Amino acid sequence: MAITLDVTYAPHNVKVKSNFSVFVKEGRVILSCRAEANPRPHQYSWWKDGQLQAESGSQFLILTSTFSGNETYKCAATNSLGSSMPEKFVFSLIPQKCTGLSGTSSVGGSISLTISSFLVNGNAGVKKYKVLYRLFGSLGVWSAVVELTSPTITITDLIPFTTYEIKIAAGNEYGYGPNSSTIKVQTTEAEPGPPQNVSAVPLSSHSVSVSWSQPITPHGIIAVYKIYYRAASKAKQEAADNEVVVAVSGSETTLSLTNLSPFTVYIIKVTAANVRQNDGKFLDGIASNEISVQTAEAAPSVPVNLISIRLTSTSVTIKWTRPEFPNGIIRSYTVVYEKAAPENDPYKVITIEAKYLSVNLTDLEESVDYIVWICAITISPGLYESIAVSTASEMNEKRTCLGRRCSTLLR
Incomplete structure (x- = not known):
């Protein structure tokens, strides 16, 4: 029971x-x-x-x-x-949900936020704001910024030309209210990083082809690439004064540099730009590492300072100095000589090694005028420079000055 x-x-x-x-x-x-x-x-x-x-x-x-x-x-x-x-x-009592959140981007990877209004819970005063932001679409952890004084808040150190999603909550000493609705703000463009994979190859003795790829951090839409080049052989200040700049569209990644000097090393760097300055010109981003390229060889200029030294009535020495513009590696010199008034006599050709800057012509005839041509050879022969040479008779060769009187010495 x-x-x-x-x-x-x-x-x-x-x-x-x-x-x-x-x-x-x-x-x-x-x-x-x-x-x-x-x-x-x-x-x-x-x-x-x-x-x-x-x-x-x-x-x-x-x-x-x-x-x-x-x-x-x-x-x-x-x-x-x-x-x-x-x-x-x-x-x-904590503040209610903020409304009217808006954001604007400023140069330098910053976003300024403004709250136009928020609902007040009775006497719950707003004393601080908590901003949450992250890369749009990342679904990652929200980063927080706490601003204690103003409903106008600036978030710094953001990635340029990137969209962020942002929300904000007002708070007091008792805690934070609910987050506002999320807004999306894109940061402005900024100076891009250095172009990548810069390279150059010679096309001829007067041109090279330069190529590059987009910066890893373009920080915007690349509007212009600038290619800087100068001859490496010039002194530092002279090189800076003579540096040439060529601008191409931001959609281009190759450029041919022309009107260059043969067999010359050029220093090249590339910059990207996407931000206009107040004067309307584009502000360069970080320059790429400098590279060097050498144009191909070309025919040299003429040998200079040709002189003749009479040795005997049938021989002379011809001397010269290197061309002012060798335009490559001089491999040899070609010496051509013939009578100034040739009849049926063929011209003669001598090849001289590059290390020598003179030649002895020993098979000439007495009392004859000759023309001697000399050219330097690199990958191809250059132009000839000439000198007139006259031999003397054997009798003239025996003339000498004894004291102040010249006499003819007979055999």
Whole structure:
């Protein structure tokens, strides 16, 4: 046989709950009080900051307009057997959701944010703002920036020409309110990084082809590439003064440099640009590493300073100096000579090694005028330079000056 006992006791284990753990909605909040008791409580007493507010049902209505920001509420339950100990509930008032968030980008990878309005929860003052941002579409962790003073906030050190998603929350000493709706802002363009894979190959003795690829960090849409080049053989200051700049469209990645000097080393670098300065000119980004390229050889200029030295009545020495513009590696010299008034006599040709700058012509005839031509040879022969040479008769060769009187010495 079952026996049912009805145990009666005063209220205890009181719990106070709110429809919000912290207040985030304008208008009102409802506190609910529950207790374990038998019989059920017939009255609930409500205190605010130690002052009795009501003796009513298990729910207590709070209007937000009366909040001071941080308040403590207590509830005690009563039945016919007694009352419980009061249970405390601390209620903190935080700002509501910010609205009207807008953002603009400034040069240098920064975004300025402005909050045009936000809803106020009673007396919940806004004392700080929390900005959350991340790369758009990244689904990564939100980075946070806390600004304590102003609803105008600047986020710095962002990646140029990149879209970010941003949201913001207003806060006070009790915490932050809900995040605003997310906005998207793109940072402005900035100076690009250095072009990559810069290379050059000679096309001829007067031209080279330069190629490159886009910077790893273009920081925008590349509008212009600038190719700087100078002859490496020039002195530093002279080279800087004579540096040539050629600009091409940002869609180009190759350029032929023409009108160059043969067999000359050129120093080349490339920059990219996408930001116009106040004067309308493009601001260069970081330059690539310098590279060097040498144009191909060409025919040299003529040998210079030709002179003849008579040795005997039938021989002379011809001397010269190297061409002013060798345009390559001189491999040899070609010497051609013939009578100035040739009849049927063929011209004669001698090849001289590059290390020598003279030649002895020993098979000439007496008292004859000759023309001697000399050219230098690199990958191809250059132009000839000529000199007139006259031999003397054997009799003239024996003329000498004795003191102040010249006499003819006979055999």
